[in-house]
Amino acid sequence: MEAISRFFVTKDITIRQAIERLDQTAKKLLVVVEDKKLIGVITDGDIRRWILKNGDIKRSVSLIMNTSPVFLNREEKDKCIELMKAHSIEAIPLINDSREVVDILFWNEVYDNQFKYYNTNDIPVMIMAGGKGTRLHPYTKIIPKPLIPIGDTPIVERIINRFLEFGFNDFYLIMNYKKDMIKAYFNGEQPYQLNFLEEDSPLGTAGSLSVFENNIQSTFFVSNCDILIDINYSQLLNYHKKHHYKMTVVTALKNYEIPYGVFTLNEKGAISTLREKPQYELLVNTGMYVLEAELLSYIPKESYFDMTDLINQCLVNSEPIGAYPIRESAWLDMGEFKAMQNMVERLKL
Structure with a gap:
């Protein structure tokens, strides 16, 4: 019981606190209990939907929790795989006759692989591996950024391995330096x-994606070569398809704290309010995208063109673009020394 209690929360905590707890558990489920009895669950998806509605994460989790969760009596444990597949979920609480939570079953622990939400076999993955990595000098004066090891494995190989876990099998390395x-x-x-x-x-x-205009007819992924995204990529693909987006940008909810008191002024220039060390949550670009092939026609041939230019062109042309918010902890960035050291520490290498 002590082992699973770290997944327990009450309905009075804030959504921000729930995000912090999910980070601590490194799982994608929290169980909302009252006197140890199951009253709801909170998943990454619940938080994502709240963020997409511009919801305030300082509000109570009671606003986002699923009060009718899928669960099993502990004597029915052998039905968990069938139930997870039927409901497309990755975890199920087990309860006793008093509705007390006695265990939690996670798909990847029971089934020893990743849950598939969508077929990924024919989805190409473009990894942008051509940059000079100037922020990582002097390392990148010797070896290219994609080959910088995180532990004993180069970052680009870790990116590929992560996609392989979800059934992707077709990779393109776009190189220069x-x-x-x-x-x-x-x-x-x-x-x-x-x-x-x-x-x-x-x-x-x-x-460089313009060269694929006549060769790719389907959905494809694009990833920078200095990031690791710890999410279910088949779920991301399913989300993209379900909403009929032409592009989906993986975004991270990043918290910024201003280390000072912040004033606002009235129309006469006098101080009207003071906020001490205010915190702001912003959705930032992680460097991973899902795109439809028709967007390739917007990319000029043999010209310098960033992904942000493509996003702006899509907005001008009223193309539907989606955001897929993830927790900041699910995004590991190797772009600078401090971030690289953080990546090594987070992966416990």
């Missing part, structure tokens, strides 16, 4: 399809 070193690292047969695209000159974070 020290491209021969990247190709040499992957020399030999791989247990997946790996293709190399070499830029003659830097084309930004989207410019």
Whole structure:
């Protein structure tokens, strides 16, 4: 009982506190209890839907919790896989006859693989591996950023391995800086399809995608080569398809605290309010995207063009673009020394 109590919360905590608790447990489910009895659950998806409604995360979790959760009596434990598949969920609480939660079953622990929300076999993954990584000098003066090891594995290989967990099998490395070193690292047969695209000159974070305009007819992923995103990629794909977006941007809910008292003024220039060290939550771009192939026509040929340029072009043309908010802890960024050290620490390498 002590082991699962870390997943227990009451309905009085704030959504921000629930996010912090999810970070601590490194799981995607919290169980809302009253006298140890099950009254609801909170998942990543519940928090995501609240954020997409611009909800205030200082409010109570009672506003977002599922008060009719799927659960099993502990004697019915053997039905968990069937029930998870039927309801497309990754965790189920077990209760006793008094409705007290006695255990929680997680799909990846019971079934020893990742839950699939959508078929990913024919979805290409473009990894933008051509940048110079100037923020990581002097390391990147010697080796390209994609090959910088996180523990004993280069970051680009960790990105590929994460996609492999969800059934992706078709990868493209888009290279420029020290491209021969990247190709040499992957020399030999791989247990997946790996293709190399070499830029003659830097084309930004989207410019080189124009070469695929006549070759890709389907949905595809794009990822920067210095990030790791700890989410279910098949669920992200399912979300993108369900909402009929032309592009879905993976965004992280990042908390910023102003380390000072902040004043607001009235119309006469006198102080009207003071907020001491206010906190703000902002949705920031993580560097991972899901796109439909028709957007490739917006990218100019052989010209420098960033993904932000493509997003702006989509907005001008009223293309539907979605955001997929994730917790900040699910986004690991290697762009700078401090972030790289944080990535190593978070992965406990």
